[in-house]
Amino acid sequence: MARHLITSAIPYINGIKHLGNLIGSQLPADLYARYLRGRGHEVLFLCATDEHGTPAELAAAKAGKPVADYCAEMWDVQNRLGQGFCLSFDHFGRSSSAQNQKLTQHFAGRLDDAGLIREVSEKQVYSNADGRFLPDRYIEGTCPNCGYDKARGDQCENCTKQLDPTDLIEPRSAVSGSTDLEVRETKHLYLCQSKMRDDLNKWINGKKDWPILTTSIAKKWLNDGDGLQDRGITRDLDWGVPVRRGDQYWPGMEGKVFYVWFDAPIEYIACAQEWQDAGKGSDWERWWRTDKGADDVTYTQFMGKDNVPFHTLSFPATILGSGEPWKLVDYIKSFNYLNYDGGQFSTSQGRGIFMDHALEILPSDYWRWWLLSHAPESSDSEFTWENFQASVNKDLADVLGNFVSRVTKFCRSKFSEVVPSGGAYGPQEEALIAELTTRIRAYEDYMEAMEVRKSASELRAIWVAGNEYLQSAAPWAAFKEDPDKAAMQIRLALNLIRLYAVLSAPFIPEAQAAMLAAMKTDDDSWPDDVSAALATLAPGHGFTVPDVLFAKITDEQREEWQARFSGTRT
Ligand SMILES: Nc1ncnc2c1ncn2[C@@H]1O[C@H](COP(=O)(O)OP(=O)(O)OP(=O)(O)O)[C@@H](O)[C@H]1O
Numbered sequence: 001m002a003r004h005l006i007t008s009a010i011p012y013i014n015g016i017k018h019l020g021n022l023i024g025s026q027l028p029a030d031l032y033a034r035y036l037r038g039r040g041h042e043v044l045f046l047c048a049t050d051e052h053g054t055p056a057e058l059a060a061a062k063a064g065k066p067v068a069d070y071c072a073e074m075w076d077v078q079n080r081l082g083q084g085f086c087l088s089f090d091h092f093g094r095s096s097s098a099q100n101q102k103l104t105q106h107f108a109g110r111l112d113d114a115g116l117i118r119e120v121s122e123k124q125v126y127s128n129a130d131g132r133f134l135p136d137r138y139i140e141g142t143c144p145n146c147g148y149d150k151a152r153g154d155q156c157e158n159c160t161k162q163l164d165p166t167d168l169i170e171p172r173s174a175v176s177g178s179t180d181l182e183v184r185e186t187k188h189l190y191l192c193q194s195k196m197r198d199d200l201n202k203w204i205n206g207k208k209d210w211p212i213l214t215t216s217i218a219k220k221w222l223n224d225g226d227g228l229q230d231r232g233i234t235r236d237l238d239w240g241v242p243v244r245r246g247d248q249y250w251p252g253m254e255g256k257v258f259y260v261w262f263d264a265p266i267e268y269i270a271c272a273q274e275w276q277d278a279g280k281g282s283d284w285e286r287w288w289r290t291d292k293g294a295d296d297v298t299y300t301q302f303m304g305k306d307n308v309p310f311h312t313l314s315f316p317a318t319i320l321g322s323g324e325p326w327k328l329v330d331y332i333k334s335f336n337y338l339n340y341d342g343g344q345f346s347t348s349q350g351r352g353i354f355m356d357h358a359l360e361i362l363p364s365d366y367w368r369w370w371l372l373s374h375a376p377e378s379s380d381s382e383f384t385w386e387n388f389q390a391s392v393n394k395d396l397a398d399v400l401g402n403f404v405s406r407v408t409k410f411c412r413s414k415f416s417e418v419v420p421s422g423g424a425y426g427p428q429e430e431a432l433i434a435e436l437t438t439r440i441r442a443y444e445d446y447m448e449a450m451e452v453r454k455s456a457s458e459l460r461a462i463w464v465a466g467n468e469y470l471q472s473a474a475p476w477a478a479f480k481e482d483p484d485k486a487a488m489q490i491r492l493a494l495n496l497i498r499l500y501a502v503l504s505a506p507f508i509p510e511a512q513a514a515m516l517a518a519m520k521t522d523d524d525s526w527p528d529d530v531s532a533a534l535a536t537l538a539p540g541h542g543f544t545v546p547d548v549l550f551a552k553i554t555d556e557q558r559e560e561w562q563a564r565f566s567g568t569r570t
Pocket residue numbers: 009010011012013017019020021022023024025302303304305306307335336337338339345346347348376
C-alpha cells in the first residue's frame with residue numbers, strides 16, 4: 001500500500017465553474033483518487049476555493065455583498081456542486097482560512113530570512129473616486145494602436161497589443177468609470193525568483209517522466225528571453241492575507257495584502273491542516289513534511305495548462321526558498337483546453353455549460369463519462385451536443401446499460417432473481433477471461449499513468465467484451481437445449497456486472513453504486529485474479545433488476561439543450 005497526496009487546481013471563487021474547469025482539474029484528479037483508493041492505497045485528496053484578489057472584490061460589489069460574505073456563499077455553492085459531481089475530496093477548503101493566512105505569513109517570513117524578498121518602489125494608478133489602487137486590467141481607455149475605446153490597461157482585446165495603463169488615451173476606472181486617476185508611488189515586496197533559477201532548473205531537469213506539456217511550459221518561462229523574473233507578492237488591496245513577516249509586523253507594508261498568486265498554492269498545504277481541524281483526520285504534517293513522515297508520499301497535482309507556470313516555478317520557488325522540508329510535487333498532470341461548440345468556454349461571458357445547469361438536465365455520470373473519455377490531453381478538445389449524445393447513447397446506454405438490463409431481466413424470467421447454479425465453463429468462457437485479464441491489466445497501467453482517454457477506451461472495450469460474449473454465447477438459445485449451460489453463462493454475466501461496477505467506479509460512481517445494489521453486494525474488491533472475481537456471487541445469491549441505468553438522449557432533448565445553452569448565461 002502506497003501513500004498518495006492529490007490536489008486539484010483550486011477554482012477561483014467568482015462564479016460557478018464550467019465544464020472546461022471541471023475536466024481541466026477537479027474531475028481527472030477525482031478519477032485518479034478514486035482509482036488509487038480502489039486499489040487499496042492511502043489517499044489524501046484536497047481541493048479548495050481560491051478566494052482573494054480584485055475579481056472577488058468586484059464580484060461581491062456587483063452582488064451588493066461584503067466580500068467575505070460573498071466568498072462564504074460561493075464556497076457553499078461550489079462545495080455543493082462538487083458533491084453533485086461526486087468529487088471525492090477528503091476536504092474542500094478555502095484559501096481565506098485562518099490556517100492559510102498563518103502559513104502564508106510564515107512562508108513570507110522564511111523567504112525574507114533567506115534573502116529572497118526585496119522591496120520595490122512602483123508607480124501604480126490610483127483612483128480617487130474608488131479610493132483604491134487599480135490593477136492594470138481594471139483601467140480602461142482608448143487603444144493608442146487601433147482606437148478601440150474599451151482597451152484594458154494590460155492589453156487591447158481588439159488588436160491584441162500589450163499595453164501599459166499609461167499608454168491608454170483618456171484612461172478611466174473600470175470599476176466606477178471615473179477619470180479622476182493619478183499615478184502614485186507605492187512599495188511592494190518581490191520574490192526573487194531569478195535567484196532560484198538554477199535550483200528550479202535542476203529540479204525540473206530531474207523530472208524525466210513529466211508530460212511534455214508540463215515541462216515545455218516550465219522551461220519556456222525559465223529560459224526564454226531574460227529568464228525567470230522576480231515577481232511582486234503584495235498588493236494594495238483590502239481583501240487578502242495581511243502582509244506580515246511570520247507573526248511579526250512588517251514595517252512599510254501596512255494596509256497591504258499578499259498577492260493572490262502567492263497565497264493560493266500555499267492553500268494546498270493549509271488545506272491539510274483544515275482537514276485535520278475539521279476532525280476528518282490527524283497528523284496532517286505526515287502528508288506534507290518530509291521530516292515528519294511525508295518521505296514516502298507521492299504527490300500529484302492536476303491543472304489546466306495556464307496554471308503550469310505557477311506550479312512548476314512559483315510555488316516550488318516558495319517551497320525550496322523556505323529552506324524547510326516541505327514536500328515538493330512529484331508529478332504534474334496538465335490539460336489542454338476543452339472548447340464549447342465552436343468557441344471557448346468563458347466564465348466572464350457566461351458562455352458554455354456550467355456545473356449547476358449540467359446537473360439540472362442530467363445526472364453527473366453522463367457528464368463524467370463524456371468529459372473524461374474526451375479529456376483534452378494531447379490537444380484541445382471540443383464539446384458538441386452531437387458528440388455528447390452519440391457517446392452517451394452508445395457507450396453508456398447501448399453497451400453498459402443494455403448489458404446489465406438484458407442479463408438481469410433474462411435471469412429473472414428464466415431462473416428467478418438469484419444467481420443460478422449448474423454448468424461448467426467451456427472454451428468461450430476461458431477466452432473471455434483471458435481477454436478480460438489482458439484488458440484489465442492494460443486498464444491498470446493506463447490509470448496508473450494517468451492516461452485518462454486511454455483508460456476510458458480500455459474500460460469501454462471491457463464493457464464491449466461482455467456484450468460480445470453475451471451475443472455469441474446466446475443464453476436465450478442455450479436455455480432451450482441445455483439449461484445448465486445457460487445457467488453458467490448467466491452466472492458469469494451477473495458476476496461481470498459486479499466486476500464492471502468495480503472497474504467503472506472511478507468514472508461513473510453513481511452507476512457503480514446502482515450496480516452493486518442491484519447485485520446485493522458491497523464486495524468492491526479489485527479483480528487481481530479475474531477468474532476468482534467472476535466467482536464472487538455464488539449460486540443462490542439474490543439480486544434485483546435495477547432501474548434503467550442510463551437513458552438515451554433523444555434528438556428532441558439534444559435540440560432543446562443546444563438551443564438553451566447557445567447564448568450566454570445571465
Ligand atoms: N476551457 C478549459 N478547459 C480545461 N481547463 C480549463 C479551461 N478553463 C480553465 N481551465 C482550468 O480550470 C481550472 C480552474 O480554473 P479557474 O477557476 O482559475 O478559472 P479560469 O482559469 O479563470 O477559467 P475561466 O476564465 O474560464 O473562468 C484551472 O486549472 C484552469 O487551468
